[in-house]
Amino acid sequence: MQVIETLAEGLKREIKVVIPAKDMEQQMNERLADVKDKVRINGFRPGKVPVSHVKKMYGKSIMAELVNEIIRDRPSAILSERGEKSATQPEIAMTEDEAEAEKILNAQADLEFTLSYEIIPAIELKSVDGIKVTREVVEISEDEINEQILKIAESARTFETKKGKAADGDRVTMDYLGKVDGVPFDGGKDEDAELVIGSNRFIPGFEEQLVGLKAGDEKVITVTFPAEYPAANLAGKEATFDITVKEVAAPAATEINDDLATKLGVESVEKLKEIVRGQIESQYGNVTRQKIKRQILDQLDAIYKFEAPSKLIDAEFDNIWRQINTDLAQSGKTFADEDTTEEAAREEYRTLAERRVRLGLVLSEIGEKAGIEVTDEEMQRSLFAQLQQFPGQEKEILEFFRKTPGAAASLRAPIFEEKVIDKLLADVTVTDKTVTKEELLAEDAEEGDKPKKAASKKKAAAKVDDAAEGEEAAPKKKAAAKKKAAEGDAE
Template identity: 80%
Template sequence: MQVIETLAEGLKRELKIIVPAADLEARANERLAEVKDKVRINGFRPGKVPTAHVKKMYGKSIMAEIVNEIVRDRPATILSERGEKSATQPEIAMTEDEAEADKILSGGADLEFTVAYEIIPAIELKPVDGIKVTREVVDISEEEVNEQVLKIAENARSYEKKEGAAENGDRVTMDYLGKVDGVAFDGGKDEDAELVLGSGRFIPGFEEQLVGLKAGDEKVITVTFPEEYPAKNLAGKEATFDITVKEVAAPAAVEINDELAQKLGLESADKLKEIVRGQIESQYGNVTRQKVKRQILDQLDEMYKFEAPSKLVDAEFENIWRQINTDLAQSGKTFEDEDTTEEEARTEYRTLAERRVRLGLVLSEIGEKAGIDVTEEEMQRALYAQLQQFPGQEREIINFFRNTPGASASLRAPIFEEKVMDKLISEINVTDKTVSKEELLADDEDGDDKPVKKSAKKKAKAEEASTEGEEAAPKKKAAPKKKAAAEGDAE
């Protein structure tokens, strides 16, 4: 076998691989000898079929198998021997001329094919002890815990049936039917729907027209759907709703006590407060970690400047660009509305894609050199978390990760990245700084995906790329919205 390098420009490589016909013939003869003893052909005893006859019947199919094996397996071996890693799956090209292909399969010509790929650049790791970050932490007050517990208590409060007119704060049970231009629309009907007046759950103007109604009352109300309403067929439209009030109930007093906790499945009010405090700590902790991570990535970005494989950058850019255009379409906005142009946005997001790919390669190298790995148990936990996000689609999700090449990387990558971050945080200079929750949660424009302008960020302010290529996970099916005043949701 002969390997000839025909291209070596930057990270791009192209190899021409030649397998002599004699080598193919030798492998085919070995395979034919194996087949000869197993094949069953009428008129011949087992193992006594002449080799020439076996070759005549199965020669081309056996040669095709050998060619496929060589084309499939040899490139990886060759790259390993060259000490190279391909950034993406190498592109294989071979003759498409039927006459030439037939000649190869007949053993009359050498097999020639090319392998084109981009290498992952060699990364020389630098000391990280010069990285300095500020870790913002929040002291959680008893007042904040009590505020959250009060909200939980309000959501769990009971209601007592009352006589008389409904007031703000009362819960109304009703049937309704929504119409546009006198025609009922899908999702605009519900029975025994419950609505707490003043909650703001339904579209503007709906709840206010229920104030003053009492059980047994019927009323037709008129509202206008917001211009930005998700259902495009209803956005900006005037609609009427036929309302029948079935019950009015007044809210009971809110009390934070052991009885409330037990209603929520906990043993005591103290346990409820403990859990709420833990949830708040977790929420703030996630924000703190993301800010620390952002600082680390920004400094790594300054430390490592090298050419990123263009195909990886192209793929990352396409992911970002697809999300950006989806978001703009859903919001009904344009690039001009975001104070930019499509050309400027493309340039900015291309820069972001390059940064993500470069940092992903750096983190991957750091993790590999440190011997960081993702355990099977961690992968199973990640898969279980995915299943919890898509109730009712468990089998579909499992089959997706089982049958989609590379899909498991979307589970592995974030775990691996967080473990690399843990290692970096243990080695760099971290200074804790106590801040208010307002400071912690404030947008950190300077820390965003540089150099993307705020006007063009929106959802592409997504997290940095993971260290592995990802396959898109199966999309979550649209959950049925709470039935309310329009298409299942007038909220």
């Protein structure tokens, strides 16, 4: 077999592979000899079928199998021998001439094919001693805990019948009948319906018109269904509702005590406060970690400058651009509405895509060199979390992960990345800084991976970032990009 490099330009490689016809014929004959002892053909005793006859009957099909196996297996072996890693699956090209293909199958012509691919650049890891990050810490007050408990307690709040007019926060019990153009519509009728004014459970404008009503009052309420209302026959339509108020009840005072804790399924108020504190700490901790992670990534971005595979960048850009256009379509806006142009937006997000791919490769290399692995138990937990998000569809989701190439890597990738970040946090300089809740939750208008223009674009970029738990990880890209770490690549 001859392996000839025909292109080496930047990260691009093209290789011509030639396997002589005599070598292909030898491999075919070895298989034919094996087949001869097993095949059963009328007129011949087992094992006595002439090789020439077996070749005439099965030669082409066996050669076709050989060609398919070579095309499937040799590329990875060739890259391994060359010490290269392909950013994506190599593109394979071979003759499309039927006459030439026929000669190959008859062992009358050499098998030739070309491999085209981009290599993963060699990344020389650098010291992270100079990386410094600030960890923002919020001191949780008793008042904040109590405030959160009161919000939780709304689900267990009791109401007491009151005389007089309904006000914001009161619960109204009523019968209603909805009509469009004077005709009742499906789902527009209910009896003894309970609605807390201000809960925003009903159509916009409905609840506000209940304010001032009292038990026994009747009223016709007019509202307009939102244009995006799920029921197409009602979307954007004006409707009336005949209302009969049966009861008005005011919310009972809520006291943070053991009785409230019991209503919420907790044995004591102390335990309730402990649980709520833990929830708040977890929420703030997630925000803090994201901010630390961004600081680390920004500094890694400044340290590592190298050419990233264009195909990975293209794939990442396509993912981002799809999200941007979806976001704009949902908001009914254009790039002009966001004070930019499509061309400028493309340039900005192309830069973002390149950054994500490059940093994804860096994180992958750091994790690989550190021997970071994702355990089966961690994978199971991640899969279980996916199943919880789609109740009733567990079977379909499991089937998807079993049958879809790369699906397991999509679970492994974010776990791997977070473990790399943990490793970096142990090596860099971390300084704690006490801040207020408002300071912690304030958005950074100059976030490192988001363009500085266009609110909708930022929102879309944020969605992509949240999905990747920060930003950098080019989903499928790195699974393909770091085959070794593709079982645990940086997402």
